[in-house]
Amino acid sequence: MGRVDPHNAYVPVRLGEVNTQTRWVLDRSKASEPDFLAHVMLRVRDVMRQDSPLVESTEPVREVGRLMARQDLDLVPIVGPDGTLSGVMTERALARRYIRESREPSELDAPTRVSAIVKVLQGETLSGSGDEEVSGQIWCMAMDIGALPSEIGPGDVAVVGNRDDAQRAAIELGVGLLVVSNGTRPDADTVALASQHGVPVVTSPLDSYVTARMITLSAPCRALMDPEPLTVRPDDLLSDVADEVKEVHYRAAVAVDAKRKPIGLVTRTDLVSPRPRRVLLVDHAEQAQSVEGVEQAEIVEILDHHHIGSIETTVPVRATFDPVGSTSTLVIERFRQNGMEPSRSSALLLLGAIMSDTVILNSPTTTERDWSAVEYLGRVLAIDPMQFGREMFEATSDLEGVEADAIVSRDLKEYEVGGGHTIGIAQVETVGQGLDGRKPELMEAMRRVRERNGYPIYALMVTDILAKDTDLYVSGDPGPLEQAFGQAAVENVIPLPGVMSRKKQVAPKVLAAL
Secondary structure (H helix, E strand, O other): OOOOOOOOOOOOEEOOOOOHHHHHHHHHHOOOOOEEOOEOOOEHHHHOEOOOOOEEOOOEHHHHHHHHHHOOOOEEEEEOOOOOEEEEEEHHHHHHHHHHHOOOOOEOOOOEEHHHHHHHHOOEEEEOOOOOEEOOEEEEOOOOHHHOOOOOOOOOEEEEOOOHHHHHHHHHOOOOEEEEOOOOOOOHHHHHHHHHHOOOEEEOOOOHHHHHHHHHOOOEHHHOOEOOOOEEOOOOEHHHHHHHHHHOOOOEEEEEOOOOOEEEEEEHHHHOOOOOOEEEEEOOOOHHHOOEOHHHOEEEEEEEOOOOOOOOOOOOOEEEEOOOOOHHHHHHHHHHHOOOOOOHHHHHHHHHHHHHHOOOOOOOOOOHHHHHHHHHHHHHHOOOHHHHHHHHHHHHOOOOOOOHHHHHOOOOEEEEOHHHOEEEEEEEEEOOOOOHHHHHHHHHHHHHHHHHHOOOOEEEEEEEOOOOEEEEEEEOOOHHHHHHHOOOOEOOEEEEEOOOOHHHHHHHHHHHHO
8 A cells, every 4th residue: 555656545445245255365365354434424533633732630720821822722622630531621711710800809710739839930939848739819918917808818828029027927827828929038937937837938030910810820720621521533424513513612522532532623613614535436436336425525536347337526537447357457457557566465365356357257358458467466476366266266156054135135236227216236156056946035035135225126146157157036027137138037037148247248238228
């Protein structure tokens, strides 16, 4: 992946269940099974911002506010000690807090460590360890000590200038913290008195007013955060969460993983004209055969060997519709055109795909280019490709013990026909054996598939690769198919001698008839 184009990340995916033949080739090549892709509709992970900063719940409000201002953020996720989401800090919460406080006594919103206050003030601890906590009101002691409010007491913070008497009065009142402003340092007797009363002492380089205001910003941010933020999961569809994101007052949601740890942020801005998911279609160009939501995706390339289907693109794309027996032949030619050789694992996968598509080069769709690709892969792998193909079919064509539902759904292709209808044609290969003895259960299984999917007609090709012919089982009205092939159905089975290819010998006639 990325050898030709290192600027983009290419991820192989599958659109359905892994059939027996594919499983055999995957095992033989020791390759990993591609992830199943349920849809290509935009998910949260496709638009979320993964570089959003996270803040610990103990961080001072001032530091969070500065971060938001510095990075022009309306919201910051707050995390606990274990990294899980605790809440979000918003500009609205900050504004409301300090507008509300403007005519009320300043106070700390939550117990706050002295060390946090020192950090915000850029001050110095003169007495105490810094681990003490305060949680009361903040007093600027500018009045005469004889007129100090009686409410001053334990847990409060006193901000005092260079007045020794006021400093000592605050200590004797039992405040939780004494902060000396304007860079003043109390004398040794005052510091000793503070130690005796267990009152920490901090010096601040700021004036008394600014010091008091800054202390209110020292409270841990958890005191102001929204503890119940809107959260989404990375695989949530944007269409499912967009309205919630637009309705919440901060117009954003935090993307969290299974352990509730933040991994991204989705804002209303991210929902405006998001870039669609980019896909490269391989071996199909029918919308009915593709993944759900493909009409919303940006198709960047199509590589196929079938007819041009119903896929529509909004911009010109590179599209290859080349009449060879297998799309894997086109892939091998791309390797060779770029002067590259596939790895052994990739070569085995490609060889298996060609042998499957062309029924060991016996299908009428087989071209000289397919033969050339197989010969090339045989040299790269140093194996007999024909023997490889026979082993694959012999190992995967024994349908004994396989449930009828699995048989009738194997290698299913959907085709759009007139009137907005869709039909299904599945195909199984056998090696010298028929399925006549299982006809009743197969027909019943086909009826269930047809009714479940709303097909007017559902057909199953049972192809014997040794006899090189097919029995076409039909669920629904066989009349149009009888007319298409000029063969009468015997109990809803149309014999098709010499027919092996769905793409070249069956699908065109069926589509023309319908």
